[in-house]
Amino acid sequence: MKKKFIVSSIFYCLCFSSVFAQTSGKYTNLFSEEKLKSTIKFLSDDGFEGRAPGSRGGELAAKYIANQLEMIGIKPGNKGSYFQPVSLVAVKADPSTTLNVGNAAYKFGDDFVAFTGAQTDAVNLDAELVFVGYGIDASEQKWNDYKGSAEDYRGKILVMMVNDPPATSAEPNLFGAKALTYYGRWTYKFEEAARKGAAGVILIHTTDSAGYGWNVVRTSNGSWRFDIARTATDKTPFLQMRSWMTEDAARKMFTQAGKNLDELREQAKTRNFQPIKLGLTAKIDLKSELKKLDSNNVVGVWEGSDAKLKDEYVVYTAHWDHLGIGIPNAKGDTIYNGALDNATGCASILSIAEALTKLPAAERPRRSTVFLFTTAEEQGLLGAEWYSKFPVFAPDKTVANVNIDGGNLYGLTSDYGALGAERSDIMPIVRTILEERKMTFASDAHPEQGSFFRSDHFPFAKAGIPAISVRNGTDYVGQPKDFAQKTFDEFNKNHYHQPSDEFRSNWRFDGLVQMVEVSFAIGLKVADAPTMLRYNSTDEFSKAQPNRK
Incomplete structure (x- = not known):
């Protein structure tokens, strides 16, 4: 009995140590599960009417995000304004x-x-x-x-x-x-x-x-x-x-x-x-x-600490829009709240912005950091396309883009996904950050679905800017091997672009903190990189900026 207890204790300690290593990155204490939870719940509330571009609820969401940036201490990014108007026809x-x-x-x-x-x-x-x-x-x-x-x-x-x-x-x-x-x-x-x-x-x-x-x-x-x-x-x-x-x-x-x-x-x-x-x-x-209307991208900037490199930028992106009010589901619900898609991304980028302001002065990144919350992503990446066409910060001075479209609400993982990392020299940075946390890189589990072309990092890639889109890991701690696939299939079948993409009380936020902390660490490493990042010479997107230095 005593021997069995000792063996069990050792097993428990090993498991706990593994989970602790995968939970606690260097910056974990800068992030709050409760803050992420409350932001997601607020942005996916019925009061925002599904956050359609140009709608009352949608533009209120954009104003809320701008207000949060101001409260955090992030400066307006577009000539003294947090807003970049986007001209749309609907x-x-x-x-x-x-x-x-x-x-x-x-x-x-x-x-x-x-x-x-x-x-x-x-x-x-x-x-x-x-x-x-x-x-x-x-x-x-x-x-x-x-x-x-x-x-x-x-x-x-x-x-x-x-x-x-x-x-x-x-x-x-x-x-x-x-x-x-x-x-x-x-x-x-x-x-x-x-x-x-x-x-x-x-x-x-x-x-x-x-x-x-x-x-x-x-x-x-x-x-x-x-x-x-x-x-x-x-x-x-x-x-x-x-x-x-x-x-x-x-x-x-x-x-x-x-x-x-x-x-x-x-x-x-x-x-x-x-x-x-x-x-x-x-x-x-x-x-x-x-109808013709203007919607808004939201842009904030945190100035880099290096007198020369502060004129170069790392851009974090997340789209704030969803589908608004539409066809009722079987329960008569007409509001497409977009809780996972993409209130989670907005909450994640806001939390990264706040974490950046909490860093000791000696640890603040050399390059500047831009926080871009786009409109009309669900309509074909229109806000990001507009930014690409009318950039606030020059593409040849933009080191990289880190995009978050959806978040991990199912628990801790031993791995981390970043679509497009293998295309550029951001990949060694991603691997270094993961190795420090005893995590592995998760390759695209569904390459046949072309996810790299389906979110706001894609217009950055077309402009020759190395870009990644963060994805959930696939190896959930303490879960069966097929857990990731089952959760993916269940969401895709029942909730993707449906009124049922609503805030759920059974969601976990430890995995989201983990994902956001890793993404934050990657951004910091990129911001302090000795040179501009580039696409691999064999990659199709290298042609847009062949002479990046």
């Missing part, structure tokens, strides 16, 4: 809209969703349907789904699949192998089709290809959709109609054309694929509510 499609193909009528919401990129309240289309496979034109991959005459696409409605063509045994690294490239993202599909002169696009949705169900597509597109407002001199091409369609509806439409969708999918997996005119005409009278 459209809300008439939910009674139908898409008429031949003698079949497809119902908005149930069969398809659509919104216009024309920034007008009425669009009327009567155009031929053309299946273009994956809708990709990538010369470096020797891939072109737009073969033939340009007239075959101009003014047409193009039907296409999302994601990349799959790798093969002969080409195991085709389009990034398992990892999704930007060519697979819906944003690229729309952009490329617009460049080809198409009138519209219908993307075929599947849960496997998107990583989420039709319910997410429906709720994300059933209310207001936003774009950056075009100016009179803006010549960027746009689509009259941007649409998604369920797989069942797509099968029906292809059957109308006398085609088998599965057979055409197989043909589209090869470079020899030829676009197929479906012999059908689609008609849609798309009427929308239209």
Whole structure:
């Protein structure tokens, strides 16, 4: 009995020591579970009405964040102001809209969703349907789904699949192998089709290809959709109609054309694929509510301690917006609170800002630190795109970006994820910080979903600025190996972009403190790095700033 007690005691001490090591980083005492909890709960309250850009609740959230920065002691970042106005146009499609193909009528919401990129309240289309496979034109991959005459696409409605063509045994690294490239993202599909002169696009949705169900597509597109407002001199091409369609509806439409969708999918997996005119005409009278508005990015700055390097910057980002008020769920709830997505990110960045002000003078970073809370991320990274287009701090003076979009609310982990770290020389810094905490690096658990292209660090990457997006670890202390996957699947299926993404009393905040402390330590190390960080020479984003010093 005594021997068993001693063995048990040793085991307990070992486990406790391991957990303590993974909990207590150098800066853990600068963070408060209770403060993180209260901020998340407050920002996801119904009173903010889901924080839609330009809405009363959304702009109140932006003002709250600015007020918190001021109280912490962070200075205004934009010429004496905490706000960077972002000019937006919003459209809300008439939910009674139908898409008429031949003698079949497809119902908005149930069969398809659509919104216009024309920034007008009425669009009327009567155009031929053309299946273009994956809708990709990538010369470096020797891939072109737009073969033939340009007239075959101009003014047409193009039907296409999302994601990349799959790798093969002969080409195991085709389009990034398992990892999704930007060519697979819906944003690229729309952009490329617009460049080809198409009138519209219908993307075929599947849960496997998107990583989420039709319910997410429906709720994300059933209310207001936003774009950056075009100016009179803006010549960027746009689509009259941007649409998604369920797989069942797509099968029906292809059957109308006398085609088998599965057979055409197989043909589209090869470079020899030829676009197929479906012999059908689609008609849609798309009427929308239209409004023009300004929303706000929130920008604060903490000046670096080095007289020379203070003119270089580390930028932390988190989006404050969510989907606002939209389609009711089964319980009649219409407010999309966005507690995990992304009140957690906002609370995390605010806590990092406060921690920075508490550091002893001798430990304060040499470079300056910027705290950027973006608007309209859920609408296509619009606030971050605006900042990239009109930067408050010069891109060639921005050392790196650390983005937080969602947080760990499920407990301590022995690892830590940072999407994109392997692309640049920020990776050695990340590994050093993790080794100091006896933690390991968690690779992207779902590379096929293209998460690197889906949050606000991506516009920074496109500008040549090394960027990471923080992710939960996958090895939860004291939990089964499949715990991370199960929590990911449960949230994605039931709560992602749904009214049920609300504050929950059973959430844990020790894991969030751990995640934020590591992110803080990475930012400090970057801010004191001897030289500017760069993308690896072989990485696609190195081309944007090839001469970074």
